[in-house]
Amino acid sequence: MNAPLPAHLLPALAPRAVPAAMLDALKAQFGDRCSTAQAVREQHGRDESPIDAPPPEAVVFCESTEDVAAVVKLADHYAVPVIPFGVGSSLEGHLLAVQGGVSIDLSRMNKVIAVNAEDLTVTVQAGVTRMQVNDEIRHTGLFFPIDPGADASIGGMCATRASGTNAVRYGTMRENVLGLTVVTAQGEVIHTGTRARKSSAGYDLTRLMIGSEGTLGVMTEITLRVYPQPEAVSAATCTFPSIDAAVRTTIQIIQMGIPIARCELLDGFAVQAVNRHAKLSLTEAPMLLMEFHGSEASVAEQAATVQEIASEHGGEGFQWATTPEERKKLWTARHHAYFAGLQMKPGCRTVTTDTCVPISRLAESVVSASEEAVAAGLQHYIVGHVGDGNFHIAYLVDPTKPDERETAERLNEALVMRALAMNGTCTGEHGIGLHKMGFLVSEAGTGAIEMMRTVKRALDPKNIMNPGKIFAL
Amino acid sequence: MNAPLPAHLLPALAPRAVPAAMLDALKAQFGDRCSTAQAVREQHGRDESPIDAPPPEAVVFCESTEDVAAVVKLADHYAVPVIPFGVGSSLEGHLLAVQGGVSIDLSRMNKVIAVNAEDLTVTVQAGVTRMQVNDEIRHTGLFFPIDPGADASIGGMCATRASGTNAVRYGTMRENVLGLTVVTAQGEVIHTGTRARKSSAGYDLTRLMIGSEGTLGVMTEITLRVYPQPEAVSAATCTFPSIDAAVRTTIQIIQMGIPIARCELLDGFAVQAVNRHAKLSLTEAPMLLMEFHGSEASVAEQAATVQEIASEHGGEGFQWATTPEERKKLWTARHHAYFAGLQMKPGCRTVTTDTCVPISRLAESVVSASEEAVAAGLQHYIVGHVGDGNFHIAYLVDPTKPDERETAERLNEALVMRALAMNGTCTGEHGIGLHKMGFLVSEAGTGAIEMMRTVKRALDPKNIMNPGKIFAL
Numbered sequence: 023m024n025a026p027l028p029a030h031l032l033p034a035l036a037p038r039a040v041p042a043a044m045l046d047a048l049k050a051q052f053g054d055r056c057s058t059a060q061a062v063r064e065q066h067g068r069d070e071s072p073i074d075a076p077p078p079e080a081v082v083f084c085e086s087t088e089d090v091a092a093v094v095k096l097a098d099h100y101a102v103p104v105i106p107f108g109v110g111s112s113l114e115g116h117l118l119a120v121q122g123g124v125s126i127d128l129s130r131m132n133k134v135i136a137v138n139a140e141d142l143t144v145t146v147q148a149g150v151t152r153m154q155v156n157d158e159i160r161h162t163g164l165f166f167p168i169d170p171g172a173d174a175s176i177g178g179m180c181a182t183r184a185s186g187t188n189a190v191r192y193g194t195m196r197e198n199v200l201g202l203t204v205v206t207a208q209g210e211v212i213h214t215g216t217r218a219r220k221s222s223a224g225y226d227l228t229r230l231m232i233g234s235e236g237t238l239g240v241m242t243e244i245t246l247r248v249y250p251q252p253e254a255v256s257a258a259t260c261t262f263p264s265i266d267a268a269v270r271t272t273i274q275i276i277q278m279g280i281p282i283a284r285c286e287l288l289d290g291f292a293v294q295a296v297n298r299h300a301k302l303s304l305t306e307a308p309m310l311l312m313e314f315h316g317s318e319a320s321v322a323e324q325a326a327t328v329q330e331i332a333s334e335h336g337g338e339g340f341q342w343a344t345t346p347e348e349r350k351k352l353w354t355a356r357h358h359a360y361f362a363g364l365q366m367k368p369g370c371r372t373v374t375t376d377t378c379v380p381i382s383r384l385a386e387s388v389v390s391a392s393e394e395a396v397a398a399g400l401q402h403y404i405v406g407h408v409g410d411g412n413f414h415i416a417y418l419v420d421p422t423k424p425d426e427r428e429t430a431e432r433l434n435e436a437l438v439m440r441a442l443a444m445n446g447t448c449t450g451e452h453g454i455g456l457h458k459m460g461f462l463v464s465e466a467g468t469g470a471i472e473m474m475r476t477v478k479r480a481l482d483p484k485n486i487m488n489p490g491k492i493f494a495l
Numbered sequence: 496m497n498a499p500l501p502a503h504l505l506p507a508l509a510p511r512a513v514p515a516a517m518l519d520a521l522k523a524q525f526g527d528r529c530s531t532a533q534a535v536r537e538q539h540g541r542d543e544s545p546i547d548a549p550p551p552e553a554v555v556f557c558e559s560t561e562d563v564a565a566v567v568k569l570a571d572h573y574a575v576p577v578i579p580f581g582v583g584s585s586l587e588g589h590l591l592a593v594q595g596g597v598s599i600d601l602s603r604m605n606k607v608i609a610v611n612a613e614d615l616t617v618t619v620q621a622g623v624t625r626m627q628v629n630d631e632i633r634h635t636g637l638f639f640p641i642d643p644g645a646d647a648s649i650g651g652m653c654a655t656r657a658s659g660t661n662a663v664r665y666g667t668m669r670e671n672v673l674g675l676t677v678v679t680a681q682g683e684v685i686h687t688g689t690r691a692r693k694s695s696a697g698y699d700l701t702r703l704m705i706g707s708e709g710t711l712g713v714m715t716e717i718t719l720r721v722y723p724q725p726e727a728v729s730a731a732t733c734t735f736p737s738i739d740a741a742v743r744t745t746i747q748i749i750q751m752g753i754p755i756a757r758c759e760l761l762d763g764f765a766v767q768a769v770n771r772h773a774k775l776s777l778t779e780a781p782m783l784l785m786e787f788h789g790s791e792a793s794v795a796e797q798a799a800t801v802q803e804i805a806s807e808h809g810g811e812g813f814q815w816a817t818t819p820e821e822r823k824k825l826w827t828a829r830h831h832a833y834f835a836g837l838q839m840k841p842g843c844r845t846v847t848t849d850t851c852v853p854i855s856r857l858a859e860s861v862v863s864a865s866e867e868a869v870a871a872g873l874q875h876y877i878v879g880h881v882g883d884g885n886f887h888i889a890y891l892v893d894p895t896k897p898d899e900r901e902t903a904e905r906l907n908e909a910l911v912m913r914a915l916a917m918n919g920t921c922t923g924e925h926g927i928g929l930h931k932m933g934f935l936v937s938e939a940g941t942g943a944i945e946m947m948r949t950v951k952r953a954l955d956p957k958n959i960m961n962p963g964k965i966f967a968l
Contacts, residue, residue, distance in 0.1 A: 140750060141853035183695040194693050196702070197670055212942035217918035218851040219883050220667050222656040222706055222926045224935050224965050225947045229669070229702030233695055250752030277613060279723030281754075320793050378691040380614035410692050445690035453695045462697050469685035473954065474698045480953030481946065492697050 036490075037122035040079040044100045048082055048124070051092060055083040066105075066125035069112040070360075072371045072419065072427070073456055078105060078119035083127045087203055087211055087242040093126055094240065094486075095209030101484045106236045108149060108175030112182065113374055114455025116235050120490040126240060128177055134158045135243060143200060143217050145245045148177025155246070164248040167192035167283075170451065171357045180241050182453035183233030187356070190276075190409030191283040191315065192249065194451065195232055202228055203243035207482035217245055230477070235453050236488035238481050252315035256325055257284075257343040257352055260312070260332045261305045265289055265392055265404070267335040268308045269385040272408040274331050276381050280324055284313035285409035289392060291366075292359055292403040299362030300355040305339060310408075311356055313349070356405070360416070363403050367418040370401075373430040376458075377441035378412035378450030387444065391415045391437050400429050412450035439464070454492045462493060509963075510595035513552040517573045521555055521597070524565060528556040539578075539598035542585040543833075545844045545892065545900070546929055551578060551592035556600045560676055560684055560715040566599055567713065567959075568682030574957045579709045581622060581648030585655065586847055587928025589708050593963040599713060601650055607631045608716060616673060616690050618718045621650025628719070637721040640665035640756075643924065644830045653714050655926035656706030660829070663749075663882030664756040664788065665722065667924065668705055675701055676716035680955035690718055703950070708926050709961035711954050725788035729798055730757075730816040730825055733785070733805050734778045738762055738865055738877070740808040741781045742858040745881040747804050749854050753797055757786035758882035762865060764839075765832055765876040772835030773828040778812060783881075784829055786822070832878050833889070840874050840891040846903040849931075850914035851885035851923030860917065864888045864910050873902050885923035912937070927965045935966060 048056040057063070058080045067077025084090045097104045103123025110117060119125065131147035134155065138144070139162040146155060153173045155166045170179060170186035178184070180202070185194035192198065201215025204227075214227040231241055262268035265287070272285055288296065288309045297304055312328065314321045329340055343349045355362075364370060379387050388404065395402040395415060406413025415437070417430035438448045438461050448454075448461035463471055471493055478485075478495065485495055521529040530536070531553045540550025557563045570577045576596025583590060592598065604620035607628065611617070612635040619628060624646045628639045643652060643659035651657070653675070658667035665671065674688025677700075687700040704714055735741040738760070745758055760783060761769065767779045785801065787794045802813055816822045828835075837843060852860050861879065868875040868888060879886025888910070890903035911921045911934050921927075921934035936944055944966055951958075951968065958968055 138853065138855070140746075140855035142750070143853065183693075183699070185693055189693060193666075193670065196693070196699065197666065206942070206946065210942050212946060213940055214943055216851075216915075216920045216938070217853045218885075218920045218923065219854070220656075220658055220662060220669070220851055220885065220923050221920035222849075222922045222924050223920045223931075223938055224706070224927055224944070225711075225950060226656070226669065226699075226702045226706050227943055227946055229699045230950075233697070233699050238698075250750070252752070273613075277615070277723070279725070316793075317796055319796055320789075323790055323792055376695075378689075378693055380611065380616065380690045381692070382611070382613035412691075412693065441691075442689075447689045447691045447694035447696045449695045450691065450693050451695050454697055458696075465689070465696055467686060469679070469683050470687055470700055471697070473679065473685060473700055476953050477698060477703075477950055480949050 037076065038102060039122060040102050040124060041100050044096050044102060045080060047096055048080060048093065052082055057081045066107050066117065066127065067119050069110050069115060069117040071113055071115040071455065071457060072373055073115040073118060075118040075120050078123055078125040081125040081127055083130050085130045087205065090126060090205045090240050090242050091209045091211055093124065094205050094207065097124060097486050098207065098209055098484060101486060103486050103489050105488050106177065106181065106240045108178035109151065109173065111172040111174045111178065112455065113452045114457045116182065116453060116455040116491060118456060120456065128175065131242065137162060138217065139164055141217060142248050143245055144248050145243060146176050148175060148242050148244060150176050152176060152179065159248060163251050165251050166246055166248045168195055168198055171360065176244050177241050180232050180244055181235050183451065185407065185451040187284045187286055187407060189407060190285055191281055196229060198247045199228055199232055199244055200247060201245040202231055202241050204231055204239040204241055206239050207487050215245065233453065235455065235491050237478060237491055238487060254318045254321040255313065255315055255349065256321050257313045257349045258325065259304065259341045259352065260310050260337040261339045262308045263336045265308045266385050266389050267337065268310050269388050269408055271310060271332045271335045271337060273381050273384060275328055276409055280327055282312060282324065282328065282409060283315040286311040286356060287404065287406040287408040287413060288359065289404035292405050295362035295366050295403055296355045296359055299358055299365060302355055311352060359405050363416050363418065367401050369420065370418040371421055372416045373419055373427065373434060374414050374416045375434050375437055376414055376449045376452040377438055377446055378410060379441050379444045379446030381411045383444040384408060384411050387441060388413050390440065394433050394436065398429050398433060400426065400433065410450065456491060459493060510549065511575060512595060513575050513597060514573050517569050517575060518553060520569055521553060521566065525555055530554045539580050539590065539600060540592050542583050542588065542590040544586055544588040544928065544930060545846050546588040546591060548591040548593050551596055551598040554598040554600050556603050558603045560678065563599060563678045563713050563715050564682045564684055566597065567678050567680065570597060570959050571680065571682050571957060574959060576959050576962050578961050579650065579654065579713045581651035582624065582646065584645040584647045585651065585928065586925045587930045589655065589926060589928040589964060591929060593929065601648065604715065610635060611690065612637055614690060615721050616718055617721050618716060619649050621648060621715050621717060623649050625649060625652065632721060636724050638724050639719055639721050641668055641671055644833065649717050650714050653705050653717055654708050656924065658880065658924040660757045660759055660880060662880060663758055664754055669702060671720045672701055672705055672717055673720060674718040675704055675714050677704055677712040677714055679712045680960050688718065706926065708928065708964050710951060710964055711960060727791045727794040728786065728788055728822065729794050730786045730822045731798065732777065732814045732825065733783050733810040734812045735781045736809045738781045739858050739862050740810065741783050742861050742881055744783060744805045744808045744810060746854050746857060748801055749882055753800055755785060755797065755801065755882060756788040759784040759829060760877065760879040760881040760886060761832065762877035765878050768835035768839050768876055769828045769832055772831055772838060775828055784825060836876050836889050836891065842893065843891040844894055845889040846892055846900065846907060847887050847889045848907050848910055849887055849922045849925040850911055850919055851883060852914050852917045852919030854884045856917040857881060857884050860914060861886050863913065867906050867909065871902050871906060873899060873906065883923065884919065929964060932966060
């Protein structure tokens with residue numbers, strides 16, 4: 023059992039019962055695809071956050087936009103909350119049924135609807151995962167770059183405005199979604215955007231939905247930008263004498279405008295965790311894990327420049343991985359860092375930070391986070407999409423020791439407040455969910471929050487779309 | 496005198512008088528900076544669109560966010576429309592006071608507030624123009640790429656979600672604005688975004704404002720992403736036997752993922768206009784005007800690949816411009832195409848189209864537009880940001896001949912409907928304004944329009960922010 027919901031979040035906990043008539047209607051329409059089994063409800067009532075809450079009262083496995091619209095129409099009629107669910111990899115409590123209601127499971131909406139290779143666009147159902155997209159388009163010579171580590175659903179990635187390792191070159195979900203099919207809070211189906219690369223046609227409803235965490239509507243179909251697989255790809259690891267040196271190397275790479283495709287930091291603890299988990303033998307010191315995309319000549323040129331910059335900062339032991347197998351091994355290890363970290367302290371859960379700061383302040387930001395965690399004696403590791411100014415310190419917290427959780431939250435708060443003072447953000451890619459609601463107020467200010475609330479109240483007047491998340495209404 | 500407002504737009508014309516008490520209050524607060532002179536009002540009551548409407552009743556020259564807030568607070572109190580004004584380069588009637596009210600002139604808000612070169616960000620007041628930004632940051636080795644041709648204000652570029660020649664590589668205003676200071680419809684000042692490159696912190700209010708055409712708030716300060724000036728830049732022109740061949744070359748460049756920085760089409764008529772206006776001697780045939788950014792080696796490699804593709808499509812006469820002076824001459828000529836075009840038919844005004852389609856459909860889209868204009872015997876020229884799938888056919892219309900205007904609108908409509916059938920958009924970068932309101936309904940559908948209206952009504956319940964634009968309320 024995990025720690026209870028922190029006191030400041032309790033206002034979000036105002037469960038609204040699902041009336042028997044609604045459950046009957048759902049069962050009549052969906053049969054076995056509407057489940058009230060305890061195990062199913064519990065699986066849909068948690069995510070990878072360290073927060074627990076009661077599960078939803080029912081789960082409906084939707085197979086089409088029409089299914090979703092039918093559930094939402096009932097929810098609208100009975101003023102009952104609905105919570106979209108993809109694969110459950112959220113880190114901030116997005117999926118928790120803090121106000122009760124029905125979980126809308128989209129995992130069976132797993133079809134790639136259209137591959138328009140000649141236009142560099144792909145349209146998918148929301149339950150398709152990022153790896154599935156890439157598996158299904160590989161033969162076309164294209165790929166979808168956004169990679170948050172977990173094999174998240176595209177719908178979930180839209181909901182949290184996800185990014186990850188390739189964002190430094192290819193942007194985030196914000197830049198790579200062209201259009202959406204959305205079920206509104208009234209159960210109506212609307213379409214946003216087009217398959218054109220750019221548009222000035224009215225309000226940017228696509229971007230309003232991206233990052234809205236299920237609070238404004240349910241995204242059911244998504245048109246993505248995809249890219250030609252680069253002619254050449256090369257990955258490298260390089261070890262540094264300090265976190266500071268690794269981050270300063272990154273800062274210089276970005277300031278010089280080198281089109282690096284991935285630039286990931288792992289601190290010594292993260293490398294240690296990855297070594298144990300993936301049976302690798304990487305040097306257990308601060309490390310940059312980089313990737314270059316382009317023509318053969320361009321990749322060679324980028325790599326040479328970066329190697330020079332790294333050397334100036336004491337980087338050494340440049341190891342190249344040019345075959346797909348070697349690269350896959352490295353990136354799989356990086357992607358498993360979260361689970362590798364959990365295994366460093368059996369039974370623990372993680373409190374993960376997600377600040378993103380202007381690039382020149384990154385070294386200060388990462389180094390102070392590391393030093394404070396060491397000083398507090400709290401087990402942790404650091405990984406970061408440092409090319410974007412974004413990093414995560416994961417505090418490993420024993421759920422039976424409330425003081426560890428308190429220490430982690432205290433360090434997190436100090437770190438966030440420093441990031442905000444640097445004109446940064448409390449969350450680069452994980453979203454607000456339940457966990458960062460207080461930070462959002464500090465970051466956006468009451469005026470901007472009030473504008474968000476006004477939009478929410480207008481589009482979802484009954485407050486049924488994933489209520490209790492992002493801000494208190 | 497221009498043609499009157501078309502009949503279908505008349506519902507937008509419901510002028511609300513500015514009460515004497517409000518004018519008195521404005522004059523008391525702003526003195527000479529509040530003008531009701533006929534010439535000033537008329538200058539602020541028109542733009543580069545072919546539409547005329549009565550001018551605003553007053554113009555206030557604001558010098559700060561606080562000034563703007565003061566005007567909007569009065570407008571809110573008296574329920575009077577306000578219309579932000581930058582340099583007046585809008586093409587779609589955005590600046591027309593169709594419901595009366597007060598023009599808020601932002602041209603004196605022309606200060607670059609902060610240059611954070613080490614973070615690749617610049618913060619400016621809304622009245623700063625794109626050329627001014629570049630003049631003021633040139634010494635840092637950085638540049639701001641978004642270039643709609645006209646030396647538009649950054650605030651205006653935000654309002655229409657502008658893009659232009661560099662968007663194929665660097666994105667549009669959507670991708671390059673990090674944060675905003677906004678005066679809401681209630682005259683409150685809010686801040687959106689941060690200086691971090693990415694964020695998942697709540698609703699994307701920045702993107703909601705970008706492209707909102709002054710209808711949701713007045714953007715007064717803008718934080719932009721800027722980029723290191725490339726080590727090498729090379730521009731080239733290449734002539735093609737047909738528009739089709741030039742566009743097919745472009746399609747192949749994009750599909751191969753070549754990171755071309757600019758890829759502009761000019762048809763034979765556009766080249767002719769540019770030749771006369773800029774005293775150049777370019778071959779008067781369909782032409783691509785391209786630019787490559789990168790390291791010396793990368794630019795050479797891109798150029799060689801593109802030259803090969805062009806040759807396959809019959810492109811010839813590759814002319815290189817590698818010195819800044821030669822490049823400037825070429826791009827200045829391109830940027831003056833609009834005025835050069837006007838001079839081809841003295842006294843004319845232009846009806847300009849702005850469709851953007853998925854790249855594979857571009858050749859069909861441009862060729863049919865050209866053929867239809869020729870068949871209709873209407874003088875015209877074509878320029879296009881073809882790397883994005885976006886092009887403009889400008890019909891030169893004699894304002895004394897209503898049938899020419901009618902023909903232009905009929906051709907425009909046919910062209911837009913074809914673009915929508917291709918999953919494209921009626922406007923890639925100019926915005927909806929007054930002129931494309933009907934097209935937006937066809938493109939977005941009533942559900943999405945209703946969502947836009949709901950957002951508008953919630954944020955601007957008195958409908959005072961540039962009313963009558965984008966959609967009918």
